[in-house]
Amino acid sequence: MEILAFLAQGFAVALEPQNLFLALIGCVIGTLIGALPGLGPVNGVALMIPLSFNFGLPATGALILLVSVYYGCMYGGRISSIVLNIPGDEPAMMTTLDGYPMALQGRGGEALGVSAVASFVGAGVATLGLALFAPLLVQFAIRFGPAEYFALFVLAFATIGGVTGGSLIKSFLAAFLGLLLGSVGIDAVSGVPRYTFGLYELYDGIDFIVALVGLFAISECLIYLEDIRGTSRPTLKLGSAIPGVRSAGRCAPTIARGSLIGFVAGVLPGAGAALGSFLAYMLEKRWVGRDGRFGQGDPRGVAAPEAGNNAAAGGALIPMLSLGIPGSGTTAILLALLLSMNITPGPLLFEQQPEMVWGLVAALVIGNFVLLVLNVPLVSLFAKVLQAPGWFLMPMVVMVAFVGVYSLNNSAFDLYMMLGFGVLGYVLRKLEIPTVPVVLGLLLGGQMEFNLRRAMSISGGEWSILWSSGISVGIYLFAVTLIVAGLVYSWVVRGRLR
């Protein structure tokens, strides 16, 4: 019952005109960015962060705006998957498998409708889960000391690469590169400048917003420049999305299963939405068995991954808000935003600023309804955006990135730094070294070091404090389990590819 009182308080915050407006704007912008091929929630949120900073938004408003963009991107990502067979981002990849065949059969509208309803249910389940489970996790985490927090950071890094597949060596390399970059600047404890090479611009450390926009937005443009000829896109007749709502009713069990699977995948630190949609699709395919026509335009093949990825997106907010551990690339960036506003997510956030947490939850509920409206009757408007040529969209992305970063400090140095990170991000992506762990390292490095050194000064230089409590040992064991699970997972997946 306590939760209901909190929720009522939350709705009071979310329904303030400014916050309501930010949620609406965020949903629209998010759906737009998500719909653009190649731009997903990470890029979308990365682009919006400098803008929300410059706009001088209060923390609650900025968080509501960015999380609405995040939810919107998750909805919008399916549009280009279905219409163009180009996933806007990784989580939307599974949706192409049945969404595009449906569009080819002239059932694109139906696919968009089914997936919108599935997204709605998935996001709804996740928001409900956030309201129910986050406070429980907080109860548990309230007993954490610096040693346990250090263990949590280790867990975040252990999982971010391990579960999402790809090369484990490369994920960890990326994380340590990020951590090293994060140690640039004046050491907060002793005041000694580290690795600044006399450049006073580096004394405050590498601004993660600058790094973020470079690593994601600028590198995306460099990728796009590789092949600029592929602009002629077949325009498919979509039809109305309304019938999709009815066929979503027939997919109700699928959507329910996908939402639950996605939610669990999202809550696991490091797993994120891509795993959510992948598991939801694969398990649904197995569940339905031979009756399904998966891969040839089965509506269930659209409903399952969309329910899964939206549920995972919401689920990933739970460890981010209650423990300060991001569950995905995008939540890592949201976490970064909070840290840079001097708000430390974690158990204390729920105690000290309940209006912020519950306002966010309420804003997500409202935003989810707005997104349903945007994505069923109005979806054809967003599909039109896909007709805009890339030579117009990409320069626009670059310019928004430039202006956003420039206005942070009015400094050309930041712009050069952003370009540098753009090139770094591009090269890393070519090398198949993931960029999200770099951002995570850059971002969490400071906190991680701070907790390590605090633990060490409590123990008087005795390293054993790091593994002296049951909780931290449990967290390390969990981290090891997830790494092993990741190894087994990528081994199985690779075995199947052969």
Next chain:
Amino acid sequence: MSDASQDNAGRVPGVIGDRIAGALLLALAVGAWWLSHDLESGFMQPIGPGEYPRLISLPLAALSLLLILKPGFNQRWPGRAALVRQAQTLLVLACYAGLVKPLGFLPASLAAVILLIRLFGAAWKSALISGVVLTLALYVLFEFVLGMPLPNIPGLDW
């Protein structure tokens, strides 16, 4: 995840790329280790400012060595034409970064946007038209709607 559902068409063995990257990262780790010894604080802290970078550079070096020994896959590297386009784009952006303050937002952005649209593959005519439209739209959006101060044209302060 990317292993699971993407085909292997866009991937090439990364024997050379991964080894170069590994060598560079190894050099970075060694350099960071080396420089960390200069970082000493006057306090008697259990761990000083240099300890943590050393703690990071050890695994970084080990992982770089692993990468050199066991290179994996790379995405297909761009061809010459793509490289030229990317280099030109970066050059335009670097010039823009340096010129936006001395020239003011409008002229610098107009030039940058038109060149960018050209580089992204449009014809001159559409580049000129959309360049003007995009620059003005961004100017109005940032300066008036969002209220972000953009650098003015020198001598024209309004």
